Amino acid sequence: MTGLDRRRFLTGAAAALGGAAAGAGATRLAGPAAASPSSPTPPERRYAFDGPHQAGVLTPAQANAAFLAFDLTTGDRTELQELLHTLTVRARALTQAAVPVPAGISAEPSDSLLLGPAPVSDGLTITVGLGASAFDHRFGLASARPRRLRAMDTFANDQLDPMQCDGDLLLQVGADHPDVVLHALRDLTRHTRGGMQVRWRIDGFTPPPRPAGAARNLLGFKDGIANPDRSDSALMDQLIWVQPGAGEPTWATGGSYQVVRIIRMLVEFWDRVGVSEQERIFGRRKDSGAPLSGSRESDTPDYSDDPIGAQIPLDSHIRRANPRTPQTDASRLLRRSFSYDRGTDRNGNLDMGLIFSCFQQDLDRQFVAVQRRLAGEPLSDYIVPTGGGYFFTLPGVQGESDHLGRWLFS
Amino acid sequence: MVGIVLALLVGCSPAGHSDQPVLASISHCGQGWSPSSAGPQRLLIHNADTRPGEVMLTGAATGAVFGYLEPLAAGTTAELTADLGPGRYRLRCAMEDESVVDGPVVTIHGPAGATTRGVIPVSQADLIKATQQYQAYVTGQLPALARQTDTLAADIGRGDLAAARRDWLPAHLSYERLGAAYGAFGALDTVINGTTAGLPGGRADTHWTGFHRLEYGLWHGQSSSELVGVAAALDRAVRRLTPTFAHAQIKPSEVAIRAHEITENAIQFELTGRTDYGSHSNLATVAANLAGTRIVLGLLRPLLAGRYPDLARTYAALAAAQRAAAGPRALSSLTRSQRENLNARLGALVELLAPVAEICEPRRTS
Numbered sequence: 001m002t003g004l005d006r007r008r009f010l011t012g013a014a015a016a017l018g019g020a021a022a023g024a025g026a027t028r029l030a031g032p033a034a035a036s037p038s039s040p041t042p043p044e045r046r047y048a049f050d051g052p053h054q055a056g057v058l059t060p061a062q063a064n065a066a067f068l069a070f071d072l073t074t075g076d077r078t079e080l081q082e083l084l085h086t087l088t089v090r091a092r093a094l095t096q097a098a099v100p101v102p103a104g105i106s107a108e109p110s111d112s113l114l115l116g117p118a119p120v121s122d123g124l125t126i127t128v129g130l131g132a133s134a135f136d137h138r139f140g141l142a143s144a145r146p147r148r149l150r151a152m153d154t155f156a157n158d159q160l161d162p163m164q165c166d167g168d169l170l171l172q173v174g175a176d177h178p179d180v181v182l183h184a185l186r187d188l189t190r191h192t193r194g195g196m197q198v199r200w201r202i203d204g205f206t207p208p209p210r211p212a213g214a215a216r217n218l219l220g221f222k223d224g225i226a227n228p229d230r231s232d233s234a235l236m237d238q239l240i241w242v243q244p245g246a247g248e249p250t251w252a253t254g255g256s257y258q259v260v261r262i263i264r265m266l267v268e269f270w271d272r273v274g275v276s277e278q279e280r281i282f283g284r285r286k287d288s289g290a291p292l293s294g295s296r297e298s299d300t301p302d303y304s305d306d307p308i309g310a311q312i313p314l315d316s317h318i319r320r321a322n323p324r325t326p327q328t329d330a331s332r333l334l335r336r337s338f339s340y341d342r343g344t345d346r347n348g349n350l351d352m353g354l355i356f357s358c359f360q361q362d363l364d365r366q367f368v369a370v371q372r373r374l375a376g377e378p379l380s381d382y383i384v385p386t387g388g389g390y391f392f393t394l395p396g397v398q399g400e401s402d403h404l405g406r407w408l409f410s
Numbered sequence: 411m412v413g414i415v416l417a418l419l420v421g422c423s424p425a426g427h428s429d430q431p432v433l434a435s436i437s438h439c440g441q442g443w444s445p446s447s448a449g450p451q452r453l454l455i456h457n458a459d460t461r462p463g464e465v466m467l468t469g470a471a472t473g474a475v476f477g478y479l480e481p482l483a484a485g486t487t488a489e490l491t492a493d494l495g496p497g498r499y500r501l502r503c504a505m506e507d508e509s510v511v512d513g514p515v516v517t518i519h520g521p522a523g524a525t526t527r528g529v530i531p532v533s534q535a536d537l538i539k540a541t542q543q544y545q546a547y548v549t550g551q552l553p554a555l556a557r558q559t560d561t562l563a564a565d566i567g568r569g570d571l572a573a574a575r576r577d578w579l580p581a582h583l584s585y586e587r588l589g590a591a592y593g594a595f596g597a598l599d600t601v602i603n604g605t606t607a608g609l610p611g612g613r614a615d616t617h618w619t620g621f622h623r624l625e626y627g628l629w630h631g632q633s634s635s636e637l638v639g640v641a642a643a644l645d646r647a648v649r650r651l652t653p654t655f656a657h658a659q660i661k662p663s664e665v666a667i668r669a670h671e672i673t674e675n676a677i678q679f680e681l682t683g684r685t686d687y688g689s690h691s692n693l694a695t696v697a698a699n700l701a702g703t704r705i706v707l708g709l710l711r712p713l714l715a716g717r718y719p720d721l722a723r724t725y726a727a728l729a730a731a732q733r734a735a736a737g738p739r740a741l742s743s744l745t746r747s748q749r750e751n752l753n754a755r756l757g758a759l760v761e762l763l764a765p766v767a768e769i770c771e772p773r774r775t776s
Contacts, residue, residue, distance in 0.1 A: 071747065073754035102450060102491035104526035105478055105771070106718060108764045117489075194727070194758025197750040 045123035045176065049092045052254050053241060053396045054404075056127030057336070057359050058230040061215075062174035064181050065204045065338045067260055067355060069131070069167025069389055070196035077139045081409050083195040084128075087171075088403040090191050091126040094184045108190075114183040122180040126188070128404050129170040129258050129391030144408055146242070146252050146392045148363035152259075153390075155371055157380040164262060164387030167199040172258075172357070178203075200387060202262055204338025204355040213289055213297045217339060218265050218352050219382070221282050222289030224335050225297055226322060239366070240334055240359050251407035254395035257363040261388040262340070265353040270382045281378045283316030291318065300324075320373045331369040333360040353383065363390060431487055432501065435459035440501035440513015448496045448520030455479055455501075456487040463505035464774060465490065466531075470498035470515045474528025475773060495524035504774040529717050531773035537662035540709045544665050545655070547705060548588055552652045555584045559648045562624070563641040569634040574641075578628060579691055582621045585648075586695050589672040589702025594658040601647045605685055613687075620644050622687045629688025665706060666770035670763035672703045673731075677756055683741055690740035696756070697735040703763070704728060710770060717769050724762040731755040 047055040074080045092098075097119035100111035135145035151166050171188065175181045181203075189198070206215050217223040228235055237243060244253045270278070275286055284290060289297035293311040301312055303324060312319050322332065336359065341352040360366035374380070394404045430442040431454040438458055455465050462484055467477035476499070477492040501513040558581035565574035585603060595602070602620045609615035613626060624644060627637045676699040679685045680692040707714075707728065714721050734748075734755040744752065 071750050073751050099450065101525050102477065102493050104492060104529065105475055105768050106527045106529045106765055108761065190761060193761055194754050197754050197757075199750075 044120055046097065046121035047095065047123065047125055049095045050398055050402075051396045052398070053256075054125075054127050054393055055095070056125035056172055056174055057240065057256055057258075057334070057393060058236065059123075059125050059174070060230075061206045061224075061336050061338060062123050062125070063176050063206050063208075064178045065172065065174040065206075065355070066181050066185055066201065067204070067357070068171045068173075068185070068201045069199045069260075070169045070171065071199045072134060072138070072168040072196050074139075074195045077141070077409065079195060080134075080139050081403075081405075083192055084405045085403040086191050086195075087126075087128055087188065088397055090188055091128070091404075092397070094187055095121060095124045095126055097121040112183060112186050114179060114186065120180065122176045124175040124180055124184060125173070126184060127170075127172040127174075127258075127393060129172070129393040130405070131167050131170065131389055131391050133166060134168040141408065144249050144251060146248055146255070146257070148257060149390060149392050151390070152261075152388055153368065153371075155385065156375045157383070158385045161386055164200040164202075166389040167391075169196055170258065170260065170389065170391040172260075178205075202340055202342070202355055202387075204340045206338055217337075217354055218267060218341075219270055219278070219282075220286055221278075221284060222297060223337065223354075225284075225289055226301075226318070227335055228332050230334065236334075238361070239330075239332055240361055242361055246361075251405075251410075252392065252395065256359045256361065256393045257367070258391045258393045259356070259358050259360075259363070259367045259388070260391070261354075261356040262386050263354045263356050264351060264384045264386050266349070266382050266384065267352060268349050273382070280313050280316060281382075283312045283318035292316075315377055317374070317377055317379045320377050321370055323373070328369075328373075331366050333358045333366040333370065356388075359393065431456040433458045434463060434465045434482060434501065434503045434505075436461075436503065436505055436508055436511055439503035439511045440516070443501060443513065443516050445517050445519070448494060448518050448522070448524055450493045450524075451491065453477075453490045453501075454487055455482065455490050457482045457484050459503075459505050460484050461505040461507065463503055463508075466502040466504070466773065467492050468500060468502045468512075469528045470500050472528065472530060473502075473775065474530050476526050476528045478773070493524045493526040494518050495522045496520050510774055510776055527719065529769055531775055532713050532717070532770050533775060534662060534772040536713055537666065537770060537772050540713065541660050541662045541665050543709050544706065545658075545660060547709075548594075549652065549655060551584065551588060552648075552655065555581065555588075555651075556645070556648050558584055559641075559645040563638075563645040566634050566637050566641040571628060571634055571637075574624075574634075574637075575628050575689075578621070578625060579689060579694065582625075582691070583694060583698040585621065586698035587702045587705075589668065589699055589706065593664055593668075594655060594660045595651060596654065596658070598647055598650060598654055602644060602651075605679075605687075620647070622685060625689050626687040663767070663771060666710060667767045669703065669706050669710060669766040669770075670760055672699050672706065673756060673760045673763055675699065677760060681741070681753065681756065686741075690742065691738075692741050693735055693737075693739055693744075693752075697732065700728065700732050700735060704732075707763075707766070710766060713770055714766065718765060720762055720765070724759070724766075727755070727759040727762050731759045 047059055049055065072080060074083055099119060103110040132145065132149045132151055135141045135149065154160060173181050173184050175184070208215070210216050214222040214225045228239055230236065240256050242248050242252045242255050244250065279286055279292065283292055283301065285292065290299055291301035291312060293302050293306065301318060301324065303312065303319060306312060322328065336357045338355045338357070340355050343351055345351050358367060397404055432443040433441040434455050435458040443453060453467065457463065462481050464480040465482055466475050467490055468475055476494060477490045479488055479490050482488055496519050498515050498517050500515050502510060503513065504510045558577065562574055562577045562581050565577055603622065604618065604620050605622050606612050606615065606618055609618055619640065621644065624637060624640050627640065676696045680696045680699065683692055686692050734752045
């Protein structure tokens with residue numbers, strides 16, 4: 001090792017230790033380690049926890065995610081409120097990379113230290129939603145149920161496993177690295193073990209752009225190209241966030257309906273289908289992601305002079321999903337999907353596919369309407385929805401005295 | 411390397427704070443720790459002695475322990491953290507083979523609201539008493555267990571397998587209720603209650619003995635002639651427990667550790683159904699394990715009172731877990747919500763039991 005290398009190594013080590021040992025001897029704890037210019041790791045992303053809406057909705061999809069549906073095992077309404085309070089406190093601490101509190105010797109260790117002594121945020125978001133079953137008789141919340149919320153519908157091509165459907169509460173955890181997702185999961189579950197139990201879980205990932213643009217799904221097509229512009233807050237108010245006076249309970253304002261669908265892709269079958277056929281099924285080029293009526297990924301599909309589907313088949317996925325007519329404009333939704341890979345089935349086929357996830361202001365006007373248009377599309381031969389659920393993403397948390405779902409109880 | 415890291419850390423320290431590590435040694439215990447304001451503290455403790463030792467951050471008046479480092483080898487440095495409220499504290503150095511030395515008192519000023527609770531250390535003598543009580547309890551249970559395995563062996567000896575299937579469960583539950591003792595039973599535990607784990611031949615392995623081997627035979631149509639030897643060997647092993655246990659040295663800390671490990675084992679071996687060889691009695695075993703936990707917790711209760719703020723919650727969680735596990739039902743007969751409730755109750759309990767071992771860990775006070 002040369003002198004220069006050695007010095008660089010030590011500088012890196014010092015930077016890494018900076019948060020853990022802000023000064024020898026007794027000191028107040030410093031805040032989390034800030035990435036110094038000489039740090040070998042790139043500056044990390046941190047998303048605000050407090051705000052009118054939860055993070056993890058408009059936040060760009062991270063590289064890693066876990067979706068966990070829980071059933072509530074709390075006794076009553078008060079315990080449910082305590083559970084949501086605990087989730088709020090832990091989610092804030094985790095996403096804001098709070099330094100773990102020393103536990104002393106009368107408590108369990110306050111942190112698994114899976115991420116080492118200097119906490120990181122790593123683009124972590126923790127998003128909490130409630131399923132329709134949380135609004136049954138158990139907690140006296142029946143009258144507060146968002147009016148569209150219900151157990152997930154069964155659609156034409158579905159082969160749903162009840163063990164992997166629905167649930168009282170959904171946690172969506174996303175971060176740039178898998179260890180940060182798992183650290184958050186372990187923390188959240190250990191603090192809530194008596195109050196909720198995992199009903200189903202699926203982990204996902206977002207591959208890097210290949211070679212550029214939107215990430216590809218496991219059918220090899222670029223996915224999520226045509227999402228509405230998340231930076232347009234007026235548009236988000238029209239399409240994503242529940243607004244006051246729309247027939248929803250007052251507490252639900254600022255929340256959103258989330259649909260999660262575990263969609264297995266029959267990749268062995270798909271890989272035996274010619275590329276031209278695949279492209280007609282999707283309506284896009286496989287290599288560039290361009291619509292069949294264009295030449296670049298960013299080109300807007302034009303159906304106005306293609307009434308019989310000569311360029312983009314009428315039953316292609318993108319044309320059914322978003323016909324781009326004034327009548328279907330209000331059915332646009334925000335997709336935030338991840339790929340999944342979970343081993344093999346008994347036939348020896350790969351069990352992989354898409355964790356389709358989307359957010360919308362109105363479940364029926366948006367997701368269900370789109371899903372009806374997609375019924376019978378050629379793509380349905382190559383995919384099998386097996387699980388998922390409908391959830392209502394709670395409005396955001398505004399300050400330390402607030403907690404997730406607080407207005408639900410007032 | 412330690413020296414290099416220290417030098418770098420010194421470079422990082424904010425102005426106004428000591429840039430020296432706090433020393434631990436017979437002659438300089440606590441040197442370098444200067445007053446600071448209330449809140450989270452990080453002390454970099456350097457063992458400047460020639461001996462390894464334990465270092466405790468203690469309340470000056472009460473001796474309550476707020477932070478603990480053990481072991482700390484000679485010449486090494488490690489971090490001790492605590493979130494301290496206003497008050498008077500000092501470092502306690504318990505170096506090997508030397509009397510305990512207390513450092514100078516350090517006063518911390520500032521607002522209250524710190525989170526670390528001080529715990530008055532439990533002495534070895536306190537724990538020895540609980541251990542002896544536990545030993546007496548187990549010893550008292552062994553004759554009844556031996557009568558039950560006797561009956562079981564006699565059932566099989568006369569070919570009455572229906573009676574054997576009926577008498578197997580009470581005998582097995584008596585053993586499972588002992589919970590904390592397995593370490594002290596040593597190799598006999600594997601003879602009495604071993605599973606097929608680690609046996610290359612699995613369920614056909616001739617080295618598999620005890621309750622579960624018998625269970626497998628009784629619930630898989632094996633004949634009394636196949637099982638008579640197994641039952642007799644089980645009975646003999648159970649009878650060897652009394653003399654073995656009388657001479658066993660139970661480490662005092664063992665009882666405190668078992669306070670949560672019995673439930674950990676129930677979750678790992680029983681709730682998973684892993685140890686079901688045909689009787690479908692895992693849930694009853696869970697109930698027996700919880701009864702054993704209650705006994706251990708009861709023996710430790712005098713030590714935990716005043717030291718463990720969640721003791722009442724722990725007892726409430728134990729009662730809730732016992733309710734969830736009550737009733738002679740097969741795990742597979744539970745509905746999804748019953749099963750989730752059972753998992754939740756045992757999960758909540760084991761989190762609350764976890765600190766018991768650390769609180770009851772004997773610490774040097776002299």
